[in-house]
Amino acid sequence: MARSFIFARHGETDWNKQKRFIGSEDIPLNKTGQAQALRLSQEMAELSVANIVTSPLKRAWQTAESISDTCGCTLATDKRLSEVDLGDLQGRSEPELDF
Numbered sequence: 261m262a263r264s265f266i267f268a269r270h271g272e273t274d275w276n277k278q279k280r281f282i283g284s285e286d287i288p289l290n291k292t293g294q295a296q297a298l299r300l301s302q303e304m305a306e307l308s309v310a311n312i313v314t315s316p317l318k319r320a321w322q323t324a325e326s327i328s329d330t331c332g333c334t335l336a337t338d339k340r341l342s343e344v345d346l347g348d349l350q351g352r353s354e355p356e357l358d359f
Contacts, residue, residue: 286317287319293322297322297327309331311334
């Protein structure tokens with residue numbers, strides 16, 4: 261029996277929109293990101309998704325939860341899927357960097 265894996269990125273956050281480095285900051289989805297998660301969940305419903313494993317960060321969890329709710333599949337978190345900590349870069353945009 262072959263297994264298929266589907267990798268999906270979380271929906272948009274305000275920091276994505278502002279082109280800020282997010283890293284491990286726990287930033288939630290904005291309204292656009294919530295709509296993107298809903299659209300993705302509707303597309304995933306046609307694929308017979310059985311399980312979802314996601315980062316525990318809010319933006320990833322919200323995206324995965326939308327898919328899980330729509331598909332009726334199990335949802336679990338794995339901290340190994342979390343973003344790396346970007347230290348002082350987190351929350352800053354490229355123009356704000358002092359190089």
